[in-house]
Amino acid sequence: MSEKVFVSAQEVADRAGVSRSAVSRTFTPGASVSAQTRRRVLEAAEALGYHVNELARGLMRNESGIVCLIVSDVATPYRSALLREVTLLLQNSGKVAMLINTDRSDGSVDHALRQAIRYRADASIILSGMPDKSIVQLCLRNGQRLVLINRDDEQPGPLRINLDDDEAGGRVATAFVRAGCRTLAFANSEVGTPSLMARERGFVAAAAALGMEVSVERHGWTGYEAGKVLAQRMLTRTERPDAVFCATDLLACGFMDAARHQFSISVPGQLCIAGFDDIEQAAWSSYDLTTFAQPISAIAARAVEWLSHPQPENSEQSIRLHAELVWRGSIRGG
Amino acid sequence: MSEKVFVSAQEVADRAGVSRSAVSRTFTPGASVSAQTRRRVLEAAEALGYHVNELARGLMRNESGIVCLIVSDVATPYRSALLREVTLLLQNSGKVAMLINTDRSDGSVDHALRQAIRYRADASIILSGMPDKSIVQLCLRNGQRLVLINRDDEQPGPLRINLDDDEAGGRVATAFVRAGCRTLAFANSEVGTPSLMARERGFVAAAAALGMEVSVERHGWTGYEAGKVLAQRMLTRTERPDAVFCATDLLACGFMDAARHQFSISVPGQLCIAGFDDIEQAAWSSYDLTTFAQPISAIAARAVEWLSHPQPENSEQSIRLHAELVWRGSIRGG
């Protein structure tokens, strides 16, 4: 192991025949350096392969440039799409993303936030789980910004970005009715995230307003397999639903596959299905799923924007975005 | 803005009535501290909300604990699954993942590696693109470990993890022949990654050994849409293939959907299809795709293991893993 350590600003300074401060200023935007000095420093830096040490810089500036992304279910289509968008925007605004996966063990969101603090992250974006109040306080007290996405929470301080999940239910209910459906159902998972529950409540309420009842079933996680199980439960009942709103596109895909391939039910002929998220697979022609689009780029943009600009002290800390209904073939009569 | 900065070790030391060194040793595993001192330090730290500053620690130790993940197409099923696995393993071994997305602009792998150097990452894992030789040299010279996954490259230094892509072609060719297929085809993308090309070459060679020719078509990126386009091209030919090996599961899904829904061709009745990657969707009953499984956990495990243990100087720098054939319903007669 050669163990040749990294080149330091001092070595660059020596080679360029200037002081170390000159080197520092050359790499600090807005500092005062003459053109000639800058040129000589840059030459020396290039020759030596010098790169600013962001660790040391962060130490001085008290600002690391790191933003923590706290995520579970990274391999899920919706989450990974959001992740892609957020990382790209962060990079564009000169930040760098630190990814913390909270898949194993719950309460690990707190652990993740501690990690963020140890690395003096400028901010954390939470795409999963709910942090403990005390940790949130700790983050805020240390000047760390916090963004909660789709985690409805009341405590002030963090920016909260949510969708109009409840309204979506209303729109899909009228669509079902217009398609002539009479027996409505809602397929949910057991995880009980606020946004999932809001979709359920909104749908049930809207159906009630139209004078219909909704049979609700909850099972498992928000994935494809749970959708299949839910279909097996709901499609073997005496009063079989002819319209199902699934809390998630993945659930909807599983539900639809079970309906078609296990029960030979035609979709949308005998059964209308709607989902939520508008994942890539929803557009695949095997599913052609009518669903609500997560405004992924808007979510990412608002989050990153809020992190970048020092927001006014008393700005609104809660953003509610709109989930557009994407009409496809899984509901009769677009 | 309160701007109450982070608590430092000095403040903890003052409160606990010990020296700063004692605090440092308390948080350094394996250092020599008496039980009493440790207890008092921990109490003070808890009360003040102290967290080690990894930036400063990294500065001293010359070891940041950061591992850079350089990825493109994060939102793709295979990539995101690999990402999940790698982040989990890294966290288990006390490292933290820094995610760099190279989706926009090519040559940005070099940019990403520079970023990794600036943050003094202990290592980088490259899941996309090929870094420039000079950058690789720069990384290695600074003691930064490098892992290239599915990027066949000759230069020594980095650990290279690859699959037996070429062999896979042989196994699927015999499967096609056994299913009675006579007109073989290979659907590839234009991106020309080494592993994609190896799959193509292996298949063509194996078919030749069996006395058959393969019509090859390449188009677009490795996604679903490209698969559809390829199907439109290949299924409108006078001599229509009755077996297609798609370089990627996503391509296969698009190909299958186009075959069934646009050309009303039955799969596997009139057309056998095989893919590669074994993404989650391959198992969905609409596709039920026979494919080769990427040994994701093995890949991640080998990569992280190699990073953690200081490997012997002259260890083998290249690992070749096996892609298991997963039999499903898209080829006749399993």
Added chain:
DNA sequence: GCTCTTGTTGCAATCGCGTGCAGGCGCAGG
């Protein structure tokens, strides 16, 4: 009682960098 060993602890140097402050230089104005 003396010495040696073992285990803790504090001092101070160090890591690589940012930045306030003061001094040097060149130039215009009087």
Added chain:
DNA sequence: CCTGCGCCTGCACGCGATTGCAACAAGAGC
């Protein structure tokens, strides 16, 4: 020629931690 001004530049300190070294205390062995 002197003064004042503005632009660069270097010095020196500080950021928050780790760690070698030496001092020190306690206990064991003679």
